[in-house]
Amino acid sequence: xxxxxxxxxxxxxxxFSLAAQELNMTQSAVSHQVRxxxxxxxxxxxxxxxxxxxxxxxxxxxHDTVAATxxxxxxxxxxxxxxxxxxxxxxxxxxxxxxxxxxxxxxxLRADHPxxxxxxxxxxxxxxxxxxxxxxxxxxxxxxWDGMMSVTLFTDTVWPMCSPSLRSTMPADPxxxxxxxxxxxxxxxxxxxxxxxxxxxxxxxALVKGLNFxxxxxxxxxxxxxxxxxxxxINLASERLAKGELVLVGDTGMACTKPFMLAAHPxxxxxxxxxxxxxxxxxxxxxxxxxxxxxxxxxxx
Numbered sequence: 001x002x003x004x005x006x007x008x009x010x011x012x013x014x015x016f017s018l019a020a021q022e023l024n025m026t027q028s029a030v031s032h033q034v035r036x037x038x039x040x041x042x043x044x045x046x047x048x049x050x051x052x053x054x055x056x057x058x059x060x061x062x063h064d065t066v067a068a069t070x071x072x073x074x075x076x077x078x079x080x081x082x083x084x085x086x087x088x089x090x091x092x093x094x095x096x097x098x099x100x101x102x103x104x105x106x107x108x109l110r111a112d113h114p115x116x117x118x119x120x121x122x123x124x125x126x127x128x129x130x131x132x133x134x135x136x137x138x139x140x141x142x143x144x145w146d147g148m149m150s151v152t153l154f155t156d157t158v159w160p161m162c163s164p165s166l167r168s169t170m171p172a173d174p175x176x177x178x179x180x181x182x183x184x185x186x187x188x189x190x191x192x193x194x195x196x197x198x199x200x201x202x203x204x205x206a207l208v209k210g211l212n213f214x215x216x217x218x219x220x221x222x223x224x225x226x227x228x229x230x231x232x233x234i235n236l237a238s239e240r241l242a243k244g245e246l247v248l249v250g251d252t253g254m255a256c257t258k259p260f261m262l263a264a265h266p267x268x269x270x271x272x273x274x275x276x277x278x279x280x281x282x283x284x285x286x287x288x289x290x291x292x293x294x295x296x297x298x299x300x301x
Contacts, residue, residue: 004066006033007045011063014052087117089273093138095122096217097260100236102138105284113276124214135268136278140189141258150263153285154235158191159253161237161246162229174250176202183228184210187219191256193231199254220246235260235288260285 009019010030020027038045045059055063093102098120109118121127126143127134142150160179170178176197184193184207193207210228213219220237223230224245232246234253240246262281268274 003033003037006030007037008066008070010034010053011055011059014054016053087115087273088119089116089277090119090121090133090135092121092123092127092134094124094140095215096236097138098122099217104239109280112280116273116277129263129265135274136264139261139263142261145263148263149266149269150261151282153260153262155259156256157234157253158231158256159234160229160249161232162223162249163226164244164247166226167247167249176200179229185219185222185228185230186210186212187216188214189216191254196231196254200252
């Protein structure tokens with residue numbers, strides 16, 4: 001690699017002495033590196049002239065490859081800085097949780113912990129905490145966490161909700177049957193419209209009409225844009241509800257089957273920055289419960 005660096009600098013600058021200055025080496029050292037590289041390749045790379053050098057045709061061809069390779073390596077080394085920078089902590093979570101719960105609180109996290117540098121990984125897949133570089137994971141429900149530390153952040157509630165414009169077209173006191181007359185939005189959680197209708201003692205039929213989304217956060221976005229009424233998470237929709245972008249419909253919500261959980265490998269919770277983020281997430285979840293309960297009690301007022 002040292003020979004490659006010497007060759008690239010000499011080729012770019014057309015001078016062994018200028019390459020030596022750039023690399024903080026002696027001219028003879030650069031010359032020796034290039035000669036060793038030429039012997040290894042069995043091919044002259046430079047034409048040695050009086051006070052300068054010029055690339056041979058083979059040298060020009062090889063220089064393109066070497067320059068691109070060294071630049072790729074430099075970029076890779078720079079990217080390593082993300083892994084070792086002070087305050088770095090890796091946090092994995094579902095995309096819907098990231099957009100609906102984490103992002104609305106990011107400014108507060110930055111204000112509370114200005115030296116913390118969270119690295120957010122969004123995934124629906126369960127992360128192997130024992131084998132991955134993830135420090136803390138947010139998960140809907142408990143996974144295979146033998147030997148891990150875990151705590152419940154909050155048990156969620158889903159509630160019929162839609163945009164204010166769509167709500168204005170509904171009856172003043174809607175009931176479950178009302179929703180059958182409007183576009184319905186569906187996600188892929190267990191706490192779906194079918195379960196909600198059964199809990200209400202209503203027959204909703206097949207309940208397959210309407211747009212479907214694998215990401216609950218995208219479903220909430222579709223509801224905000226007026227595409228239909230969804231059975232949305234009170235916690236993940238809290239910012240949109242507070243801004244009036246979404247409104248709750250009716251007076252009945254439903255507790256979710258699986259709570260949002262926080263999990264980490266015990267070794268990670270020996271790091272002060274990881275402990276600080278863990279404690280902050282738990283405190284924010286506790287603080288948010290009263291707000292979410294207040295929104296739910298407000299219902300369709």
